[in-house]
Amino acid sequence: MTTINAITEVGPATAKPQFYSSFEKYWNAFLEWRQRDRLRAQLCHLTDKELADIGITRGEIDCVAWHRD
Structure with missing residues:
Protein backbone atom coordinates (compact mmCIF):
# COMPACT_ATOMS: atom_id res chain seq x y z
CA MET A 1 0.00 0.00 0.00
CA THR A 2 1.31 3.47 -0.90
CA THR A 3 0.90 6.71 1.00
CA ILE A 4 0.44 10.07 -0.68
CA ASN A 5 2.55 12.69 1.06
CA ALA A 6 2.02 15.72 -1.19
CA ILE A 7 -1.14 17.56 -2.13
CA THR A 8 -1.39 18.83 -5.66
CA GLU A 9 -3.00 22.24 -5.98
CA VAL A 10 -5.58 22.59 -8.71
CA GLY A 11 -5.90 26.01 -10.33
CA PRO A 12 -9.00 27.59 -11.79
CA ALA A 13 -10.34 26.29 -15.07
CA THR A 14 -9.40 28.43 -18.04
CA ALA A 15 -12.76 28.21 -19.82
CA LYS A 16 -16.14 28.85 -18.27
CA PRO A 17 -18.81 26.24 -18.80
CA GLN A 18 -21.22 27.20 -21.59
CA PHE A 19 -24.11 27.65 -19.15
CA TYR A 20 -22.32 30.33 -17.15
CA SER A 21 -21.19 32.33 -20.17
CA SER A 22 -24.74 32.31 -21.61
CA PHE A 23 -26.23 33.24 -18.25
CA GLU A 24 -23.70 36.04 -17.82
CA LYS A 25 -24.57 37.40 -21.27
CA TYR A 26 -28.29 37.49 -20.48
CA TRP A 27 -27.71 38.88 -16.98
CA ASN A 28 -25.60 41.74 -18.37
CA ALA A 29 -28.28 42.49 -20.97
CA PHE A 30 -30.90 42.56 -18.21
CA LEU A 31 -28.81 44.94 -16.10
CA GLU A 32 -28.26 47.22 -19.09
CA TRP A 33 -32.02 47.23 -19.79
CA ARG A 34 -32.73 48.19 -16.17
CA GLN A 35 -30.20 51.01 -16.32
CA ARG A 36 -31.74 52.39 -19.51
CA ASP A 37 -35.23 52.09 -18.03
CA ARG A 38 -34.15 54.08 -14.95
CA LEU A 51 -35.42 68.93 -21.05
CA ALA A 52 -34.88 71.93 -23.34
CA ASP A 53 -31.89 72.93 -21.21
CA ILE A 54 -30.18 69.62 -21.99
CA GLU A 60 -36.87 62.16 -27.90
CA HIS A 67 -29.23 55.22 -27.64
CA ARG A 68 -31.26 55.02 -30.85
CA ASP A 69 -29.91 58.00 -32.78
Whole structure:
Protein backbone atom coordinates (compact mmCIF):
# COMPACT_ATOMS: atom_id res chain seq x y z
CA MET A 1 0.00 0.00 0.00
CA THR A 2 1.31 3.47 -0.90
CA THR A 3 0.90 6.71 1.00
CA ILE A 4 0.44 10.07 -0.68
CA ASN A 5 2.55 12.69 1.06
CA ALA A 6 2.02 15.72 -1.19
CA ILE A 7 -1.14 17.56 -2.13
CA THR A 8 -1.39 18.83 -5.66
CA GLU A 9 -3.00 22.24 -5.98
CA VAL A 10 -5.58 22.59 -8.71
CA GLY A 11 -5.90 26.01 -10.33
CA PRO A 12 -9.00 27.59 -11.79
CA ALA A 13 -10.34 26.29 -15.07
CA THR A 14 -9.40 28.43 -18.04
CA ALA A 15 -12.76 28.21 -19.82
CA LYS A 16 -16.14 28.85 -18.27
CA PRO A 17 -18.81 26.24 -18.80
CA GLN A 18 -21.22 27.20 -21.59
CA PHE A 19 -24.11 27.65 -19.15
CA TYR A 20 -22.32 30.33 -17.15
CA SER A 21 -21.19 32.33 -20.17
CA SER A 22 -24.74 32.31 -21.61
CA PHE A 23 -26.23 33.24 -18.25
CA GLU A 24 -23.70 36.04 -17.82
CA LYS A 25 -24.57 37.40 -21.27
CA TYR A 26 -28.29 37.49 -20.48
CA TRP A 27 -27.71 38.88 -16.98
CA ASN A 28 -25.60 41.74 -18.37
CA ALA A 29 -28.28 42.49 -20.97
CA PHE A 30 -30.90 42.56 -18.21
CA LEU A 31 -28.81 44.94 -16.10
CA GLU A 32 -28.26 47.22 -19.09
CA TRP A 33 -32.02 47.23 -19.79
CA ARG A 34 -32.73 48.19 -16.17
CA GLN A 35 -30.20 51.01 -16.32
CA ARG A 36 -31.74 52.39 -19.51
CA ASP A 37 -35.23 52.09 -18.03
CA ARG A 38 -34.15 54.08 -14.95
CA LEU A 39 -32.65 56.78 -17.20
CA ARG A 40 -35.92 56.96 -19.15
CA ALA A 41 -37.91 57.30 -15.93
CA GLN A 42 -35.63 60.08 -14.69
CA LEU A 43 -35.93 61.97 -17.97
CA CYS A 44 -39.72 61.62 -17.91
CA HIS A 45 -39.82 63.32 -14.51
CA LEU A 46 -38.08 66.44 -15.84
CA THR A 47 -40.10 69.46 -16.94
CA ASP A 48 -40.16 70.58 -20.57
CA LYS A 49 -37.91 73.52 -19.67
CA GLU A 50 -35.35 71.23 -18.02
CA LEU A 51 -35.42 68.93 -21.05
CA ALA A 52 -34.88 71.93 -23.34
CA ASP A 53 -31.89 72.93 -21.21
CA ILE A 54 -30.18 69.62 -21.99
CA GLY A 55 -31.21 69.81 -25.63
CA ILE A 56 -33.93 67.18 -25.98
CA THR A 57 -37.70 67.17 -26.29
CA ARG A 58 -40.19 64.91 -24.56
CA GLY A 59 -40.60 62.94 -27.79
CA GLU A 60 -36.87 62.16 -27.90
CA ILE A 61 -36.66 60.62 -24.43
CA ASP A 62 -36.94 57.02 -25.67
CA CYS A 63 -34.29 57.56 -28.34
CA VAL A 64 -31.90 59.16 -25.87
CA ALA A 65 -32.45 56.52 -23.18
CA TRP A 66 -32.05 53.60 -25.60
CA HIS A 67 -29.23 55.22 -27.64
CA ARG A 68 -31.26 55.02 -30.85
CA ASP A 69 -29.91 58.00 -32.78
